[in-house]
Amino acid sequence: MRVIIAEKPSLARAIADALPGSARRQEGLIQCGETTVTWCLGHLLEQAPPEAYDPTDKQWRLDRLPIVPIAWQLTPKPKARGQLSVIRRLLKQASHVVHAGDPDREGQLLVQEVIEYLKYRGPVERLLVSDLNRPAVVRALSQLQSNQAFQPLYRAAEARARADWLYGINLTRAWTLTGRQAGFDGVLSVGRVQTPVLGLIVRRDNAIRDFTPYPFYPLWVDIGVEHGTLRAWWAPNAAQPLDDQGRLIDRAPADALAVRLPGARGTLAKLDQQEKRQNAPLPYSLSALQVDAARRHGLSAQQVLDICQRLYEQHTLITYPRSDCRYLPEGHFSGMQNTLTQACANDDTLRQWCRSADFSRRSKAWNDKQVGAHHALAPTGKPADFTRLSATEGHVFRLIARNVLAQFYPPLRTFEVKAEFSILGEAFRARGQSVLDPGWKPLFTTREEAPPLPPLTLNAPCHVIDTGVETRETRPPEPFTDASLIKAMMNIARYVDDPEVRRTLRDTDGLGTEATRAGIIETLVQRGYLVRQQKALRATRLGTALIAALPRAVSTPERTALWEQRLGAIADNRDDAQAFQQALVEDLNALLRQSDAGKLKQSLQSAQGEEGAPAKRSVRKRKSGANAKSGARRKSNGRAKSGRKTPN
Structure with a gap:
C-alpha cells in the first residue's frame, strides 16, 4: 500500500481528488484504491522540554545554563496524538511513502520528522504541490522525486x-x-x-x-523660458550653512539672494533629457504582497497571510502563498492567457485589464533560474466568485491578479528632464517628467510623479519672474x-x-x-x-x-x-x-x-518613568523560550514637513 502524508487536510483532499478512482473517507485518512492519503495538522511534534533530558531542569536555574541536549528528542503535541496514531498504523502497512509537505524548508521538516519519529524505514518519495487545482496536482503526482534529494533541506530545517x-x-x-x-x-x-x-x-x-526639530529654508524661483515658465530651487554651495542633506539652516543667505533675484537674467547651464523605460512590478512574494496590502487596504501582515491561506486552501484561487519568490516558471507562460481570463471573469476591472493585455508579451518574470521550491503568487485559473469572498479577500485576490496581468503590458515610457539654471552665479535646479506611454501604470495608479517642464534648450536665456523663501521644519x-x-x-x-x-x-x-x-x-x-x-x-x-x-x-x-x-x-x-x-x-x-x-x-x-510610553501589559509566565556638527553645519536624519519637494 502506498501512503501519502500531506502537511494539512486541505492538501490531502486536493491530492485525493486528483487520484484515479473513487475516494472513501475515514477518520484521519482518505482511501483511494491502493493509495491512502493522510495528513498532519501542522506540526504534530515539537522539541522536547529541558526536563525531558534532565528532570533537574524543570526548575529554572541560572547555574544550569546553557542547556544543550546531547541526543535531541521530539515529543507529540497533546492535540496531535490521535492523528499521529493514524499515521503510525498506516506506516506499519505501507510498502512505500510519499512525503507531501509544503514545498519549503518547514514543509520538509514537518512531514519528515513524523516519518523518522515513527521509525519508518521503507522508500520515501517527494511530492511538491504549489497549486491545489486538480490539473496542477495531477501534474505534480506524475513528477514524484526521491525524498533523498531533499535531505539538505531537512537538515537545514x-x-x-x-x-x-x-x-x-x-x-x-x-x-x-x-x-x-x-x-x-x-x-x-x-x-x-x-x-x-x-x-x-x-x-x-x-x-x-x-528627535529635535530645526528649521531650514528652501528658496524657489519662478523662471521664464522661451516656451513657458517653471519653478526651480536654489542649490546652495558647500560654503553655505547646510545640514548633512544639503538643506540651508540659516535664512539670512536665502533672504539676501531673494532680494537680488527678481528680474535677474541667466542661462540654462545644464540639461539632461532622456527617455526611460520601466518594466511592470514583478508578481508578488508573500512579503511584497503584505507591504502593498498594508499600504493600500490597511491590512496587518497577519491578516494578509490568513487571507492568502484561505484563498489557497478554501477557495483554491491562488497558488502556494508562503513564497519568497517573485518569478514564475517559464512553462506556465503559454497557459497564462487562459488562466487569467478565467480567473478574472467575474470582476469588471480585472476583466477589462485582461482584455487589454498582450499575451504574446513575455516579461522578465518568466525565469526558471529564479524559481526554487516556490514561484510567485498567481491565480490558479478558477473563476473568482466575489459573492463568496469577503471584501478583504477580494482586495488581496485583485492585487495578486493585477501583478500577474501587468506582465502582459508594455513598459512605462517617460521623458525625464533635469535642468540647472545659472543666475547671478548661483545654481537653480528643476526637474519634470512627461508620460510617453503609460504601459502598465494605469493598473496601479494614474498619479504622475513630477509635472512636465516646458521645452528647453541648452544655453538658452532665462529670467526670474518671482522668488520666495519658505520656512520648513525637519520631522522625525x-x-x-x-x-x-x-x-x-x-x-x-x-x-x-x-x-x-x-x-x-x-x-x-x-x-x-x-x-x-x-x-x-x-x-x-x-x-x-x-x-x-x-x-x-x-x-x-x-x-x-x-x-x-x-x-x-x-x-x-x-x-x-x-x-x-x-x-x-x-x-x-x-x-x-x-x-x-x-x-x-x-x-x-x-x-x-x-x-x-x-x-x-x-x-x-x-x-x-517615560512620559507618553504605552502602558506595560502583563506578561503570562511561561516555561519555554520564545521562538549635529557645531557651527555652520548640523546633522540630522529628519525629513521635511509638508511642502513642495526640494530637489537635491
Missing part, C-alpha cells in the same frame, strides 16, 4: 528548529531569572528573530523621542507600521552598521521568512512588547526596557540574518549543521555571561 530552541530556552530563562532578581515577576521572552524585530522598533521609537522618522516593518525585515541589510556584514546580507532573504514574519509581529504584540496605535507599531515600556537591558548583539539583526544565510548554505549542502550548532553554543556562553540584574532593574525603572 532541523538545525533551525534546534537552534531556535537553544537560543530561546537559554536566553529566556537567563533574562527571566535576572528579571526576578531585578524585581520583575514575569517572563522576559527572548527569541532569535522576535528580539531583533523588537529592537528595530525600540530604536525607531527612541529616534522619534529624541515615521514610526513603523506593518508595511514598513515587513519591508525592513525583507531588506534588513539597511539596518546593519557593519559594512562587511551589510554587503554579505544584501542578497539574503532578510530577517525571518515569508511564513514567519507576520507571526513574529503578532507574537510581540501578544507578549506585551508592542502595541498598535492606529496603523503604527510602538514598543511598550516593557519592550523598551528589555531591549535596553539585553546585549546589543541580541537585539540587532546581524546575528539572526547571518543565521538565515548559514541555514541556506546547509540547505544547499555547503555547510554542516553540527558545526552551526557548535558555533551557536559558544555564542550562547558569551551572551549568558552578560546577564545583569542591576542593568535590567535600571532599564525597567527608566522605562516606567
Whole structure:
C-alpha cells in the first residue's frame, strides 16, 4: 500500500481528488484504491522540554545554563496524538511513502520528522504541490522525486528548529531569572528573530523621542523660458550653512539672494533629457504582497497571510502563498492567457485589464533560474466568485491578479528632464517628467510623479519672474507600521552598521521568512512588547526596557540574518549543521555571561518613568523560550514637513 502524508487536510483532499478512482473517507485518512492519503495538522511534534533530558531542569536555574541536549528528542503535541496514531498504523502497512509537505524548508521538516519519529524505514518519495487545482496536482503526482534529494533541506530545517530552541530556552530563562532578581515577576521572552524585530522598533521609537526639530529654508524661483515658465530651487554651495542633506539652516543667505533675484537674467547651464523605460512590478512574494496590502487596504501582515491561506486552501484561487519568490516558471507562460481570463471573469476591472493585455508579451518574470521550491503568487485559473469572498479577500485576490496581468503590458515610457539654471552665479535646479506611454501604470495608479517642464534648450536665456523663501521644519522618522516593518525585515541589510556584514546580507532573504514574519509581529504584540496605535507599531515600556537591558548583539539583526544565510548554505549542502550548532553554543556562553540584574532593574525603572510610553501589559509566565556638527553645519536624519519637494 502506498501512503501519502500531506502537511494539512486541505492538501490531502486536493491530492485525493486528483487520484484515479473513487475516494472513501475515514477518520484521519482518505482511501483511494491502493493509495491512502493522510495528513498532519501542522506540526504534530515539537522539541522536547529541558526536563525531558534532565528532570533537574524543570526548575529554572541560572547555574544550569546553557542547556544543550546531547541526543535531541521530539515529543507529540497533546492535540496531535490521535492523528499521529493514524499515521503510525498506516506506516506499519505501507510498502512505500510519499512525503507531501509544503514545498519549503518547514514543509520538509514537518512531514519528515513524523516519518523518522515513527521509525519508518521503507522508500520515501517527494511530492511538491504549489497549486491545489486538480490539473496542477495531477501534474505534480506524475513528477514524484526521491525524498533523498531533499535531505539538505531537512537538515537545514532541523538545525533551525534546534537552534531556535537553544537560543530561546537559554536566553529566556537567563533574562527571566535576572528579571526576578531585578524585581520583575514575569517572563522576559527572548527569541532569535522576535528580539531583533523588537529592537528595530525600540530604536525607531527612541529616534522619534529624541528627535529635535530645526528649521531650514528652501528658496524657489519662478523662471521664464522661451516656451513657458517653471519653478526651480536654489542649490546652495558647500560654503553655505547646510545640514548633512544639503538643506540651508540659516535664512539670512536665502533672504539676501531673494532680494537680488527678481528680474535677474541667466542661462540654462545644464540639461539632461532622456527617455526611460520601466518594466511592470514583478508578481508578488508573500512579503511584497503584505507591504502593498498594508499600504493600500490597511491590512496587518497577519491578516494578509490568513487571507492568502484561505484563498489557497478554501477557495483554491491562488497558488502556494508562503513564497519568497517573485518569478514564475517559464512553462506556465503559454497557459497564462487562459488562466487569467478565467480567473478574472467575474470582476469588471480585472476583466477589462485582461482584455487589454498582450499575451504574446513575455516579461522578465518568466525565469526558471529564479524559481526554487516556490514561484510567485498567481491565480490558479478558477473563476473568482466575489459573492463568496469577503471584501478583504477580494482586495488581496485583485492585487495578486493585477501583478500577474501587468506582465502582459508594455513598459512605462517617460521623458525625464533635469535642468540647472545659472543666475547671478548661483545654481537653480528643476526637474519634470512627461508620460510617453503609460504601459502598465494605469493598473496601479494614474498619479504622475513630477509635472512636465516646458521645452528647453541648452544655453538658452532665462529670467526670474518671482522668488520666495519658505520656512520648513525637519520631522522625525515615521514610526513603523506593518508595511514598513515587513519591508525592513525583507531588506534588513539597511539596518546593519557593519559594512562587511551589510554587503554579505544584501542578497539574503532578510530577517525571518515569508511564513514567519507576520507571526513574529503578532507574537510581540501578544507578549506585551508592542502595541498598535492606529496603523503604527510602538514598543511598550516593557519592550523598551528589555531591549535596553539585553546585549546589543541580541537585539540587532546581524546575528539572526547571518543565521538565515548559514541555514541556506546547509540547505544547499555547503555547510554542516553540527558545526552551526557548535558555533551557536559558544555564542550562547558569551551572551549568558552578560546577564545583569542591576542593568535590567535600571532599564525597567527608566522605562516606567517615560512620559507618553504605552502602558506595560502583563506578561503570562511561561516555561519555554520564545521562538549635529557645531557651527555652520548640523546633522540630522529628519525629513521635511509638508511642502513642495526640494530637489537635491
